[in-house]
Amino acid sequence: MTIPAGAPILTSDAMRAAEAACAESGLSLAELMERAGAAVADLAWRIGAGAPVLILCGPGNNGGDGYVAARRLAERGVAVRVAALVPPTTDLARAARARWTGAVEALAPGMKGAPLVVDALFGVGLSRPIASELSKTLEGLEARRILAVDVPSGVDGDGVEPWRAPLKADVTLALGALKPAHVLLPAARDCGTVRLANIGLSADARWQSLPIIKPSAPDAAAHKFSRGMLLVRGGAMPGAAALAAGGAARAGAGYVVLSGAGAQVPFAAIIAEDGAAYGARLGDKRLGAVVIGPGHNAGAALGADVAAALDSGKALVLDAAAIEAALPRLIDERGQHRAILTPHEGEFARAFPGLTGSKIDRALAAAEQSGAVVIYKGADTVIAAPDGRVAAAWPGTPWLASAGTGDVLAGACGAMLARGEGAFDAAMAAVRWHIARAARIGPGLIADDLIGT
CATH class of the missing domain: 3.40.1190.20 (Ribokinase)
Known part of the structure; x- marks a missing residue:
């Protein structure tokens, strides 16, 4: 397990505020989603090595990121399948779904897995644990590697509730900033290796992961008392x-x-x-x-x-x-x-x-x-x-x-x-x-x- 050093950490409320600030500055939320989905596709391309990919899309904007990633991967010639829990419920996710021209399967028990599964079901806004029936479906999904979009679905992004993810990620791609779930137990165990995608957000850095701090050698004028x-x-x-x-x-x-x-x-x-x-x-x-x-x-x-x-x-x-x-x-x-x-x-x-x-x-x-x-x-x-x-x-x-x-x-x-x-x-x-x-x-x-x- 690794975490980017010195990276900003934002709660879900702080993330929404950062997104709103972007929109006010002229960077639309649609463009943020396009950047996020492109970052997911790039990482899936690297870790999947061209193998078939199954992308699980939820109803919100996390699912919208998944639809963008599916389109981007298909444009590279990757065999992509998309499975959705329900149709999109946000305007951004609907627009992203409309640009995906492939089929959309129903996320159901016993469905076929893939070498790489991308979890874009639920993001940091989840307000309750995943239902037991869906958990069983996800736990039974066959995959060699799991890539989670922002946070593994099922965990509390703010790190308050001790919920766990049915799909434990091998790699999690944090979008714009780290979230408390990436650095706090028990959720951090479900995130695997965490990578950070810069999608253009201006993040408050008062909260951060521990930076790299290299010991400084004493200067030539140092003595035992100046060293403390x-x-x-x-x-x-x-x-x-x-x-x-x-x-x-x-x-x-x-x-x-x-x-x-x-x-x-x-x-x-x-x-x-x-x-x-x-x-x-x-x-x-x-x-x-x-x-x-x-x-x-x-x-x-x-x-x-x-x-x-x-x-x-x-x-x-x-x-x-x-x-x-x-x-x-x-x-x-x-x-x-x-x-x-x-x-x-x-x-x-x-x-x-x-x-x-x-x-x-x-x-x-x-x-x-x-x-x-x-x-x-x-x-x-x-x-x-x-x-x-x-x-x-x-x-x-x-x-x-x-x-x-x-x-x-x-x-x-x-x-x-x-x-x-x-x-x-x-x-x-x-x-x-x-x-x-x-x-x-x-x-x-x-x-x-x-x-x-």
Whole structure:
């Protein structure tokens, strides 16, 4: 599974607004459909290698894209069959159907498949799951490869409802912009490899897939403090703080201090300090950021450590129980702290109960509420900023689903913050580093491998 990097993501409402803006600027919706259908035909031509194609057309504009693609493929000499669920119901789809001069079969149980099936039944506007009878028909369709137009039919394009697609796509062609379904589970599993077709829309890029971020080498004048001094505050489970400190060092921090009784230093290059020196170190003017939470249990000791870190005015990475400990002050002092929160699903639900919508919606609501950048972890990690920016990091790597890898990510976030990056940019860089490092290691990965050589 792959996703275009740094591509805009639009909800169905945002997509309709972008289409309306195109129409106002002189690019007609009919021309958009023609471009979309041509893009589908081009991709079907490439992946089908001239083999017969069956295009399934629905009643709306997604089906209209399918009729355009059928005409374009037939003009290239491809053997094309079209099967429709019902006649077109929109003016654009009717016009596209009228230009298709071939036969139209009924989409019915037991119908013959094809080497390549193009799913143009339902797009992002689907408001309910596909009926069970149609699902059975689609599941029984024989095909070597499935190409979905915009989203696989049956999924919720906005990623709110957990609907699944009867036809799991091998390739999905996103039209104009990615949709939340392409980057959020469970729908993302049904999309296969996602490609993006530029059809002339001007898309708001505040929401995007995770961009490619290449690590920058220190310049000739760099030294350990200019590369960022980071403090990792240890707790009752010193191994977690050691992983965070090691992650910070490997992610490029110039100077890492691990503070706490019984600190387990993973490398000789990391400075261990007794917990009593914590307050003094927070006052060090060279200190760029603090990581707190890995290995900490909730309680008065953590509350005191978090309060001291907030009082210091340093940039913060708050993980695990430290998120809830810090949240009341973050909310009261919204916008006064440069902070990154790194909750997994359970931690997010405890810190931000009652939020609804897609994972993107909930991450944005949490960022707005806290005034901090939120890395809502998982296979479909979402990074959200209080100003409305989003980066979606699907797909990551399943080998990160093991104990301690989140501690390493917290350390990497601290490394990026300590050298002066904005919280959102630091979070994106850390997540990209985390995924790339895990992908290089691959099967059998444990958290310790992430901080190894």
